[in-house]
């Protein structure tokens with residue numbers, strides 16, 4: 129986005145960004161002048177943690193523009209009367225800018241002061257069944273995906289893929305799922321921007337529950353009250369999903385939960401990205417918590433959410449035991465002091 133921070137992964141990285149380390153945002157893209165006006169400060173708040181480069185533009189106060197997709201537009205329209213409405217960004221229609229169409233939506237970061245942001249991609253599958261069918265019928269090995277695979281694991285490609293310097297899209301997506309926690313937990317961390325301005329998108333091998341716990345602990349800076357607020361919001365989302373007609377009737381692929389908090393203790397979670405959310409044929413519904421087999425279109429969203437909640441509960445209980453430990457040791461030292 130113009131003036132915003134891009135914290136995207138390798139497909140959009142310039143060579144300077146290739147190293148998998150935390151970087152302050154000013155080294156990534158943005159040139160900043162002090163002092164900031166309110167608008168500049170808002171633009172600096174804004175970060176794109178995942179998705180396609182150039183997909184977003186700045187808009188009027190508190191809103192952003194996302195490149196138009198018919199599919200996503202239809203989802204926003206259908207969500208208008210749904211139980212999920214209060215958990216998705218406000219949708220303000222289609223607008224034209226510089227000859228292009230955009231979806232006009234609420235900027236979820238607008239009400240925060242120097243927010244920390246995390247993008248968690250939900251589900252056990254991150255590609256559409258039709259992509260699998262297409263790749264089987266007309267395999268199109270892609271060099272860009274091969275390079276992204278080799279960057280993470282030089283042993284990743286098969287000998288044939290090495291010799292053609294290419295992998296197909298579903299093959300790449302399945303490999304990403306197996307390297308990360310998508311397969312094991314039904315969600316994965318895509319990117320994080322912390323309030324100190326550092327961005328990280330090097331989570332391709334963050335796979336085990338313990339790995340994820342460590343990332344969340346670091347993300348909240350050890351503030352377990354933030355974790356508790358996130359847990360409350362996730363439970364509300366879980367309940368809303370179970371009520372939602374939209375959710376029953378759609379295969380939800382590649383959608384994320386966006387976690388946002390700041391130093392005031394404000395902490396929210398939002399459902400974003402309906403670019404690959406697809407309606408099922410009339411009368412068909414999904415469970416969202418049973419294993420995927422080709423043809424059943426299950427996405428594992430609810431299974432992933434359950435695991436995400438359990439993971440945050442583990443972070444929270446670690447916090448509680450630390451608090452107990454601290455108060456026990458404090459009271460012991462007080463007793464000792466008194467002796």
Ligand SMILES: O=P(O)(O)O[C@H]1[C@H](O)[C@@H](OP(=O)(O)O)[C@H](OP(=O)(O)O)[C@@H](OP(=O)(O)O)[C@H]1O
Nearest residue numbers: 137138139178179180254276297304382403404
């Ligand atoms: O995360 P990395 O490893 O970079 O892989 C990306 C993401 O899976 C993208 O999904 P998302 O946009 O949800 O982040 C996907 O876009 P699609 O959503 O179009 O499937 C890209 O496909 P290509 O754009 O085909 O390269 C794929 O290369």
Ligand SMILES: Nc1ncnc2c1ncn2[C@@H]1O[C@H](COP(=O)(O)OP(=O)(O)O)[C@@H](O)[C@H]1O
Nearest residue numbers: 175176177178179180183217234235236247401
């Ligand atoms: N409504 C929003 N408010 C604030 N940030 C957003 C919003 N929508 C998306 N983003 C940011 O942009 C990133 C990519 O969004 P997404 O919709 O997943 O794009 P894509 O469809 O290109 O994958 C998210 O990770 C988040 O950082």
